[in-house]
Amino acid sequence: MLSRVANSIYWLGRYLERAENYARFIDVNFNLMLDLPPDLKTQWEPLVFATGDHESYSGRYEEYDKKSVIHFLTLDTSNPNSIISSITYARENARIVRENLSKETWEKINELYHFIKKATPRKIWDKEDPRSFFDKIKNQIQLLYGLTESTVARTEGWYWKQLGMYLERADKTSRILDVKYHMLLPTPEEVGSPLDFLHWTALLKSVTGFNTYRRIHGKIQANGVVDFLIFSRRFPRSIYFCLKEAEDCLHMISGSKDNEFHNKAEKAIGALRSKLGFSEVSDIIGIGLHESIDDLQQKINNISDEIQSIFFQINKDYNIQQQQQE
Amino acid sequence: MDLANYQCSGLFDEMFTQNGECRAHYQVFEKLLKKTAPRKLKQLQFSANKTQMSMGMTFNVYDNDQGLEKILHLDIIPRIIPKSEWLQLEAGLKQRVNALNHFIQDIYNEQAILKDGIVPEDLITNSKDFLAPCIGLTPPKGIWCHITGTDLIKDKSGEYFVLEDNLRCPSGVSYMLESREIIKRAFPDILDKTGVMPVSNYPVRLLQMLQNLSNKEKPVVGVLTPGIYNSAYYEHSYLALQMGVELVTGEDLVVQNNKVYMQTTHGYQQIDVIYRRIDDTFLDPNIFNPNSLLGVPGIFEAYKAGNIALANAPGTGVADDKAVYAYVPDIIKYYLNQEPILNNVPTYLCRRPDERQYVLDNIAELVIKETNAAGGYGMLIGPKSTPEEHEKFKKLILSNPNNYIAQPTLSLSTVPTLTENTIECRHVDLRPYILYGEEIDVVPGALTRVALKKGSLVVNSSQGGGSKDTWVLYK
Incomplete structure (x- = not known):
């Protein structure tokens, strides 16, 4: 597969997943709003902190109020990670590799793009309850996943898209978990209180993991949720699960066998995945939840950088070579 | 939809004769049109537009940052060509492409046609499309123009005239293919009943x-x-x-x-x-x-x-020059020893003093074109322009006569076209696609471009043109 095409498909996978997860971020708060006692206000600040874009936010917005945060995460075109930016980039990448996509896939991405474009004049962020809008975004992306699942051949392109999707999802699940770190309880004594319980519940619901968690762990409590979202071997949004899938994709692309590596990207992802495979919640809590998550995110970024330089930047090196020879 | 008020006086209409009778090859479609309510037609047009948008069947307009992507409006009323007419067209196109391929091979190699004085040597060697690096070169299998998209029009008499040969990677074939898919959805049974040849x-x-x-x-x-x-x-x-x-x-x-x-x-x-x-x-x-x-x-x-x-092979553009165009009938006779099947539009070359004088004297009646511009740019339609514009072009011609040709204003034929409230006649041209592989092959279909503005003769997409599906019939 052409390097340029692989690059675009990889980012198509990442951007679509990013858009979907931003819709999920915002869901955390809508889930909370329904259940919070009347005297407690919803905190919007943690959502921005969890995305890691708080500096860009504070440069342009006064307060962390509902409308501003929703606008920032959803339709702010100067935020490169907002839903509208992600979908625009996803479609741009899809256009570049259109001849590699099934017709239905392309048409759905294109429709999604036109849908989000129309949301700006409709002032979605001003609405009291814009959940139907976010549901539509999630549903459209899920529909796309379903379509690709049943129409795209399992050739190299498929694995690039899956690789992008799983790496992005691993990162975003870690960030959703991090929202909880930034969400303040009124007093430290409230750990384990009904409010604490509400926070964890909202988190699980936003990743569509509430019922599954209940069945596996039963009681809602911090250790259980951390275990579930980081270490679950079964839940398709847990960080471990995503890394394992991403590693398999890389192996399918390069032809490496399980537990082997032939390049730095495979080495990095294999190392991270096995480290997680032999850790447990107490290891995470020992270092600190937020610190562990930070570390995970950096390692995932590093894997992505390795992929970029091994598979996509052949051309750049060639150009440099050419210049040196002349 | 009632077609009783449809008028196209003085022009050649593809569907109706001057007496208002529906031509034989349009009769099945006329029946369908008559029993379809105007509201329903509007709906079909709306959903055709929507389909194009979601397919991303868009083009980018130069110098227009705002609407970076636009759809090429597809009018749902087709242009229909009967078999007999098509056969004639097909033979003419094959002959033309064959001769032009001989011509390109010759001018980059022996240059016999220049030595024999059929085509002036300086016309070729001074052309910016004559690529010196191609001299002495024969491309694989001797084929230069693999894909040609000849532009044709019909005048008042109903005869075809070639406007341009478009030998350098002509575009638009995707519209021919996708338009057919959209029209199939709009009128599911009618293609079958009418007997339309597939392009797929x-x-x-x-x-x-x-x-x-x-x-x-x-x-x-x-x-x-x-x-x-x-x-x-x-x-x-x-x-x-x-x-x-x-x-x-x-x-x-x-x-x-x-x-x-x-x-x-x-x-x-x-x-x-x-x-x-x-x-x-x-x-x-x-x-x-x-x-x-x-x-x-x-x-x-x-x-x-x-x-x-x-x-296409590099260097084919030289045969696509609007001044070389004037010599195509001679080129056909020279290489194939045949009479041209398709008409050339009479062309005045401003490089020739007598013809230039004629052009300057009659500019208000003529169409002036730059010899190597495309897309309807650098063009003057005499009868539709102001005296100031005439003067401007006279100066341009005098300052660089080799760069201009002139042709009489041709009345393009019309096809009924859906407008806001009714059906009116609009001018069209025709671009069939010719492939030169083991043999020369013309696809039974074409891109029909339509000038959507009333009375306009400019069909280019960059200047308010749309398209129509083109049906070539089995019979």
């Missing part, structure tokens, strides 16, 4: 034609695009998708030892045939435009060494 195997024929250019058993074929900001990008990716070949950009390709390679995630892979959709002079910065970032350094040497086939 064009991509297969195109691929076979391209594969024919290599002697390898399984040649690797690619479509070379300038990228997503090109106005025809939709078409490039569409054709690559339909043929199942790679869509490549200049940055994907490298040349080593006179061979062309694609850069893949698993290293270099050789490519054998390129359907290139970038201009001649952008192909290779080593040979042509040194500033080109779109091309591939060294590809021309690889081409000369016979390691890569390019379609």
Whole structure:
């Protein structure tokens, strides 16, 4: 597969997943709003902190109020990670590799793009309850996943898209978990209180993991949720699960066998995945939840950088070579 | 929809005669049209537009940042061509492409036609489309113009005239193919009842034609695009998708030892045939435009060494010059010893003093064109312009006479077209596509472009033109 095409498909996978997860971020708060006692206000600040874009936010917005945060995460075109930016980039990448996509896939991405474009004049962020809008975004992306699942051949392109999707999802699940770190309880004594319980519940619901968690762990409590979202071997949004899938994709692309590596990207992802495979919640809590998550995110970024330089930047090196020879 | 008020006086209408009778080949469609309510037609038109948008069947308009992507309006009323008319057209197009291919081969090699004084030598050698690096070169299988999209119109008499030959990578074929799919959805049964020949195997024929250019058993074929900001990008990716070949950009390709390679995630892979959709002079910065970032350094040497086939061959543009156009009837006689089947529009060359004087004296009646501009730019339609514009063009002609030709204003034929509230006549042209592979092959269909503004003769998409599906009938 052409390097340029692989690059675009990889980012198509990442951007679509990013858009979907931003819709999920915002869901955390809508889930909370329904259940919070009347005297407690919803905190919007943690959502921005969890995305890691708080500096860009504070440069342009006064307060962390509902409308501003929703606008920032959803339709702010100067935020490169907002839903509208992600979908625009996803479609741009899809256009570049259109001849590699099934017709239905392309048409759905294109429709999604036109849908989000129309949301700006409709002032979605001003609405009291814009959940139907976010549901539509999630549903459209899920529909796309379903379509690709049943129409795209399992050739190299498929694995690039899956690789992008799983790496992005691993990162975003870690960030959703991090929202909880930034969400303040009124007093430290409230750990384990009904409010604490509400926070964890909202988190699980936003990743569509509430019922599954209940069945596996039963009681809602911090250790259980951390275990579930980081270490679950079964839940398709847990960080471990995503890394394992991403590693398999890389192996399918390069032809490496399980537990082997032939390049730095495979080495990095294999190392991270096995480290997680032999850790447990107490290891995470020992270092600190937020610190562990930070570390995970950096390692995932590093894997992505390795992929970029091994598979996509052949051309750049060639150009440099050419210049040196002349 | 009631067609009683449809009027197209003084013009040739493809559907109705001057007496208002429906022509035989449109009768099945007329019946359908009569029993379809205007509201329903509007709905069909609306959903056709919507389909185009979601398919991303869009083109980019130059100098227009606002609406970067636009759809080419597809009018749902088709243009229908009966078999007898098509056969004549087909024979004429094959003859023309055959002769032009001989001509290009000749002028880059023996130059017999110039030595015999049939075509003036300076007209060719001074043309900016005459590419010196191609001198002495014979492309694979001797084919230069692999894909041609000839523009034709019909005048008042109902006769076809060739307007332009479009030998350098003509665009629009994706619209021919996708429009058919959309119209099928709008009128599901009617194509069957009318007996319309399918166009859908064009991509297969195109691929076979391209594969024919290599002697390898399984040649690797690619479509070379300038990228997503090109106005025809939709078409490039569409054709690559339909043929199942790679869509490549200049940055994907490298040349080593006179061979062309694609850069893949698993290293270099050789490519054998390129359907290139970038201009001649952008192909290779080593040979042509040194500033080109779109091309591939060294590809021309690889081409000369016979390691890569390019379609269309570099250098074909010289036969597409509007001044050379005037000589095409002579070119046909010279190489094929045949009378031209298709009419040429009478053309005045401003390079000739007597003809130039005629043009200057009669500018208000004539259409003035630059010899090597495309897309309806650099053009003056005398009868539709102001005296100031006439004067401006007179000056332009006098300052550079070689750059201009003039032709009489032709009345393009009309086809009923859906407007806001009713159906009115609008002017159309016709662009069929001719493939030169093992033999010359004309696809039974075409892009019909329609001037959507009332009375307008400019059909170019960049200037308010739309399109129609074109039906060639079995009978």
